Amino acid sequence: MTNTAEFRDLTTIRVGGTIPDFREPTTRADLIETFRDVSSGRDPWFLLGGGSNIVVSDEPFDGTVIRISTRGIDRETDGERVLVTAQAGEPWDELVEWTVANGLAGLEALSGIPGTVGAAPIQNIGAYGAELADTLDSLQFVPAGRGDVVTLRPDALNFGYRQSSLKDGLDGLVASVTFALTPSETSTPIKFEQLANALGVELGATVALAEIRRAVLELRSSKGMVISDDPDSVSVGSFFTNPVVSEELSRLLPTDAPRFPLREERAPRVVPLGIEPEFVDYDTESHGVKLSAAWLIERAGIGKGFALAGSDAALSSKHTLAIINRGEATTNQVLELARYITIRVHDTFGIMLEPEPTMIGFD
Numbered sequence: 001m002t003n004t005a006e007f008r009d010l011t012t013i014r015v016g017g018t019i020p021d022f023r024e025p026t027t028r029a030d031l032i033e034t035f036r037d038v039s040s041g042r043d044p045w046f047l048l049g050g051g052s053n054i055v056v057s058d059e060p061f062d063g064t065v066i067r068i069s070t071r072g073i074d075r076e077t078d079g080e081r082v083l084v085t086a087q088a089g090e091p092w093d094e095l096v097e098w099t100v101a102n103g104l105a106g107l108e109a110l111s112g113i114p115g116t117v118g119a120a121p122i123q124n125i126g127a128y129g130a131e132l133a134d135t136l137d138s139l140q141f142v143p144a145g146r147g148d149v150v151t152l153r154p155d156a157l158n159f160g161y162r163q164s165s166l167k168d169g170l171d172g173l174v175a176s177v178t179f180a181l182t183p184s185e186t187s188t189p190i191k192f193e194q195l196a197n198a199l200g201v202e203l204g205a206t207v208a209l210a211e212i213r214r215a216v217l218e219l220r221s222s223k224g225m226v227i228s229d230d231p232d233s234v235s236v237g238s239f240f241t242n243p244v245v246s247e248e249l250s251r252l253l254p255t256d257a258p259r260f261p262l263r264e265e266r267a268p269r270v271v272p273l274g275i276e277p278e279f280v281d282y283d284t285e286s287h288g289v290k291l292s293a294a295w296l297i298e299r300a301g302i303g304k305g306f307a308l309a310g311s312d313a314a315l316s317s318k319h320t321l322a323i324i325n326r327g328e329a330t331t332n333q334v335l336e337l338a339r340y341i342t343i344r345v346h347d348t349f350g351i352m353l354e355p356e357p358t359m360i361g362f363d
């Protein structure tokens, strides 16, 4: 008999339609076998972790969903490092808690991010100056349509800001992930000003792992960014990524706009009138300036708690970047609000916001 389920019960923003064929293998061998069978067929399939970074259509899903629930954490000493391998269904924050309790530094600033270990490399999760790519040793990957496990190293994964080849076309199952961590009771140097301020230390300082975890969890909770009974956490976290634009465009913004150059900025060039400017072609990804999507939204006139009339989708009352479901929101309502925000920001600043979550079940 085929099991069914509802995406709205399995996603943190609590929207999405029926799953007509729902599978939940619990051992690694079963997961790989189920994935091979399903992904070598003709019907659509989808791998579901904690459902914290997806927005799914209200319509029934046209295919099979495999939910990843495999558990287990192993460690192995490798010279001065400790290699920690976690199975894909391990809840991310339980892994972080385990590393902190076991005196292993590297993941502590990523405390409190919802979801599973297997999904963490997909968008190279990041927060408070750390990202998964900083400590990833390798991942064990099953290409779609196959049953063999290959080891992928970071250089094959093209990690960037909320990006990887896994989000960008490399289709398959992340079966487990291995991190290279440092045995230490103190953290890696703090890279995020807000976190340093919360701890009352300078940027670059190191403090006890447990202190970092406590401070990060506190900061995240104050923004509704830890899944809890806080109605502001019924979301997918940040709905938009921080846009990366050219230095020239970033200079046109009001002076108080937060700007984070990805590399040292080039000095502005003055082109005398009458001379044809020479446009330098360069890669915005590596030379551009990251802006704050939250600032752009607020300055486009959309404040915390904003909702369109008659809609149960709203901006979080604590964080302008999070769209929340206040109760009975549909996916259409969530997307209507997202479109409204995108248009307002574009009309005001000429900058197009991009959604962070993966959209499922749309053409």
Ligand SMILES: Cc1cc2nc3c(=O)[nH]c(=O)nc-3n(C[C@H](O)[C@H](O)[C@H](O)COP(=O)(O)OP(=O)(O)OC[C@H]3O[C@@H](n4cnc5c(N)ncnc54)[C@H](O)[C@@H]3O)c2cc1C
Residues within 6 Å of the ligand: 012, 046, 047, 048, 049, 050, 051, 052, 053, 054, 068, 088, 113, 114, 115, 116, 117, 118, 119, 120, 122, 123, 124, 125, 126, 127, 172, 173, 174, 175, 224, 225, 226, 227, 233, 235, 236, 237, 238, 358
């Ligand atoms: C309150 C809140 C706060 C958040 N804060 C942050 C943050 O600070 N930083 C950050 O980066 N993100 C954040 N997020 C987003 C989210 O938690 C992460 O992206 C997380 O890694 C998603 O994990 P998941 O298991 O829920 O993935 P899902 O939402 O289930 O899936 C996401 C994508 O990964 C794919 N996938 C899942 N598992 C696998 C697998 N084993 N193999 C291959 N593909 C797989 C899915 O098919 C889908 O495309 C936040 C979300 C919420 C709700």
